[in-house]
Amino acid sequence: MGMLKEFKDFALRGNVVDMAVGVVIGAAFGKIVSSLVSDIIMPPIGFVLGGIDFSNLFIPLSKIPVSTLAEAKEAGVPVIAYGSFINNVIDFLIVAFAIFLCIKQINHFFPKAPAKEPRKCPYCKEVIADDATRCPHCTAELK
Template identity: 70%
Template sequence: MKEFLKGFKDFALRGNVIDLAVGVVIGAAFGKIVASLVSDIIMPPIGMVLGGIDFSDFFISLNGEHANSLAEAKAAGIPVIAYGNFLNSLIQFLIVAFAIYLVIKQVNRLFPKKEEPVEDPRKCPFCKQEVADDATRCPHCTSVIEPESKTA
């Protein structure tokens, strides 16, 4: 049992696990902020421009019964497809995706990737076509070539 607890402690206190946990907590908080941004700030003006409608109240009754609002339909037990909530969630996703794109773009700008030097490919000394490093015969002109010779 001691070995198990020690193994769990070593796993839980590794840097990657803690970084991941912090990322999940911050992501959850960011998700709540974005949800509020969409439902409280972005969608009301859009709804007003479109005639004072509330997107979160859009639904389709599956059994044909009529209800004036989504809350009324749910209270009456009417099965519904609440596509207005889906629209809000879709807009929230787009905002989160855009925010992540901006963050990644800035991180990539601050920490550019180091390009590894690319070795010139080995070429046949006769036809100048690329050949495998361990080839003894050129697949293009069929000339016999030395395996250790590297010509440019």
């Protein structure tokens, strides 16, 4: 019974619940970004580049002739799906940029306190502990 109580205390601790909520929201955000890239961003780019469907760009690694990625997968033909890779790279860049913007805003609302200036020996100018009574570098007696 003790282990069950410990687990309950652990699982209901604030930071664990916050992390779980963050993972769920992150997964949902990832799906939204993937849809944004594959359904909204890449089609116009493909159109401008001559009607290219990036999700269907691949290099077959077999002598079996295939014309689409779906056909290659159905036939079991190994492929290098570089179009999917391009989509995933763009997904990553958008997610990374969105996280950057969020962190930047969070840092704007919660600015860090300026770092405390380290105490220095008045004689040799080396950094010393705040509670030091003698400099460990030049052995001068400190006030």
